[in-house]
Amino acid sequence: MTLARTWSVGLVGVRGALVEVELDIAQGLPGVALVGLPDAVVRQSVDRVRAAVVNTGGEFPARRITIGLSPASMPKQGSGFDLALAAAVLAAAGTVPARAIDRLVLLGELGLDGSVRPIRGVLPAVLAAARAGHGQVVVPAANADEAALVEGIEVLAVGSLGQVVEHLAGRRLLAPHQRATLPETAPAADLGDVVGQSVGRRAVEIAAAGGHHLFLAGPPGAGKTMLAERLPGLLPPLDEQAALEVTAIHSIAGTLPSAAPLLTRPPFEAPHHSATMAALVGGGSGQIRPGALCRAHRGVLFLDETPEFPRAVLDTLRQPLERGEVTISRASGAATFPCRAQLVLAANPCPCASAAGDPACTCSPLERRRYRSRLSGPLLDRIDLRVELPPVTRAAWLDGLGEPESTEVVARRVRQARAVAAERLAGTGLALNSQVPGRLLRDRFATPRASLALAERALERGALSVRGFDRVQRVAWTLADLAGRTVPGPDEVAEALGMRLQRAAA
Template structure:
């Protein structure tokens, strides 16, 4: 047989796309022609396959070989095609039956010794294979648990090319991989560790209940980072569909741990303030990969020391925060990633990080304003809750003001509030108050005008933008859900307005 066909999967953003691998052996000068828009890594796969086939006991044909990757118009990137190319070579050379690989989907990188190494993006690749009707996939042994998350697909785990050849030749039979029990996630940090800061704790609870963005400002040691790190523990666990979606993103990014193939809890991403635009939002010179914002999908993106981030980098968050997805375009193509994450910003009041009135602070009012202006107005306008955290008092720290409420108690209220919002929003395709569009806030889910008088006066005098007015209403609905009320009252709107209009003291 001089022609062989098999299948692999390429990645386009967060989704997989089936790629048909065709290999033809013909008369002519020995050589290999690889067509179908391969990148440098795919082109180099020919050399890896040649060495792997030889070291696995096979023979690489010394003839004219043409390899086609279809669809030819889709760029092919990464080393995940190695195993499919090797199987096609062996089938065309007659080493293994061609019929054995025609419906098989093969994923994996080959070492020169014939070992099969793990790759990124196995979960979205297997999902794409299942959607296309394929029922059997071959993956590296290290990726087998991840691949087995997809129902209805038989996963064959291989550690070497020789093991695959023996299976395809009928000498041995690879058993279908059975995924073991998923390990319990590590316990989240508890909210009871936070001393004092009643307003900050309330803001974190409201943010968790409604999916609102949050800005925490205050001097060092006030508890900004502690509050932000405890926000994911207040969020409910991910359902099956959301867990697969989040896991697929982390699989593509290469941040998925092999011992925990499924992410069942909301992720928490906290990039350093030296992060570039591509690191924060996504990109790359070769394969487009998700950034920290995308990896925080259905979870929390925490930017500590937010004014230290370059302003241009922060402003790239504005559109993705509104749309819930980001499209990254390059000359070779475009990729779209979901990024519906909660943004939490933390900032000190001034460059020296002193509290207002601190005699050790030498920053002038102008320096404070310049430091705070590194966060642009349009970005801050998209933040629902803004909280000033004062220094923790001696009484709160040493004398104690009662046992702080633990995460479990607050999370129970958050679940109840989210359930109330989901019941109210049933039929709209929405689940959280933060997702309700303005047209519904002015129609079906309008806050009573009698409760909005304070917010209307703030809008009239310019303290609120129209976007801010809508966000105050969304937060007011969350306040009502937490209190068990059917509609927001004036106190809910007043509290929502107070949490939005707070500013870092100049």
Template structure:
């Protein structure tokens, strides 16, 4: 019994109530050498995700006393089959947005951040919601990592104790810094960015978010983790999420586009300036979505590619990137540092001529140049090439320099 770990909240009536953060607590107990834990019945399925630990579930203190005395030992909890995954939104539902569909596919293949600009009804939200379905399922290590974050946050559904699919977080534009990044006055809890770890963080109506809140994303997006300091202590959470920003071209948000806009040039500039340059500089793909015309709608009624078809191409592209990055700790093109791009994964100078001219003109920053190269490698993987050519670099540059919300 000296190796027994007890987790739970004891009520005044002797009941044992469920708590948050059971999974990371059990994982820590296992790493410390404990092989048996007692948890509330409400947390049993979550605790049983750790294979090397025996889980004993109970409802009240009387059961624990009887177990410790040896009169009525608790029966080890047996983990049942995980519930079937709910269906994901299908990319085939999106019609008339060829550039948007291409951008979402590229974002999924390389793990790139994405900015979608366009009038209401152009399909920005639909495309963002379908990005998680293009990402591969989480492996065991990533699934436990993501599940632990949701356990601490208290957002883990009891009927689905293990998160096996990339998550999708879409906070409202009134969200505070603590809601987006994490914090709290008492126990430190992960925010939407951390809950989107290995998944997608979607900020709809991005210019409506307070600028200071958006700018707090810059450092965590670069580092892949966030440390939250409070007087009582500090907590570090992983946050390798894909950021998707969506915005209307202007405050009036006319569905007909620029032709019906009633905003002055000053109002448009002021609206667009709410997204800071340093934040947008970290976004690899910037895509304008035009209004969906009647002709495009009718053409799209044929058979747009489904999520399953596009996800196959994404999986092949990720496998190609994985082979190229073998021997490193990197998995995606978006994670490759600039120095490695220039020294180990060299693209012929002839293929880079367009990007180099954009850098000389000042259209690209040095960081932006590196991001164009990363996207070019993703496009090369999607095309089945061993090295990007002029076409891939030109397409990557076009996705970087599009006239977003101008």
């Protein structure tokens, strides 16, 4: 037979798209024509496939070969098409039956010796194959546990092209890969390790209960990083759908741990302040990759030493934080990634990192203003909670030698508050107070006017924007859920307002 057809999967953002691989062998001068918008890596796959076939004991046809990748209008990127191309070559040459691959989905990169190497994005690729009705997929052995997370599809794990040939020829069939038992995750950092900082602990609990963004300001050693690192431990474990979303993003990014094929805990990303815009939000010159913001989806993005980040880089977070997704456009196409993450910012009071009012501070008022101005007003306006952390005093340190509340105790209150909010928001498609839009907040979940007196005065004198006014109400609802109240009262609104204006007044 001179024509063979099989299937592989290309990635567009976090979604896979089925790619039909057609190969035709015709009379003429030996050569290979690869069509269908392949990138440089896909074009080079011809040489990898030729060497792999020959070194496996097969024969690469010395004739004119045309390979089509459909849909032709979709850019094809990456080395994951190697295995499908090799199978199509072998089927067209008659080495294996063509009918054995006409519904088979093959994923994997080939080494020159015929070994099958792992690739990125196996989980979204297998999900796409299952949605398209394919019942069997061949993947590298190193990606088998990840692929087996998808229900309703048979996964064949291979380590070499020779195994694929033996299976397709019917000489040595591969057994379906069984889903491995997920290992137990290591315990999260305990909130009980934080000494003192009752206000900071309270702010982290509120942020976890309502999904609010948080800004922590204070001198070095005040506990900003410790509090941020313990926020993911207060969040509930990811449900199955969320776990698959997060795992798919990390699979595409190449950051999925080999020992943990499924991420069940909210992720925590803490990029360095030298990170570029592409590293923080996503991008790249070739295949578009998710950045730290996208990898923190359903978890926490922590930006330590926030004023040290370039202001233009920080401002790119504004729209994605509002929409919960980011679309990155390139000349070759666009990719959309979900990025519904909680943002935690941390900063020192001034460039010399002295505590507020410390006589040792050498910074002039102009230097302080310039340092703080690196955080734009529109970005800060999207932060619900702004907390000043004082230095830990000796008395606070001695109190911390007792038994402060652990992560387990606080997480229990967070779960209860989230359950109350989810029940109240049932039917709206929302689950957290931070997600409630302003119109719905005013129409269905209005805070009593008597409770909003302080916030209204702050809005009147310009201390609050309209967006800030809505955010105060969202935080007040979270405080009410934590306190077991049915509606926010004056105390909840006052505490929410204080946590929003604290930084501005400092």
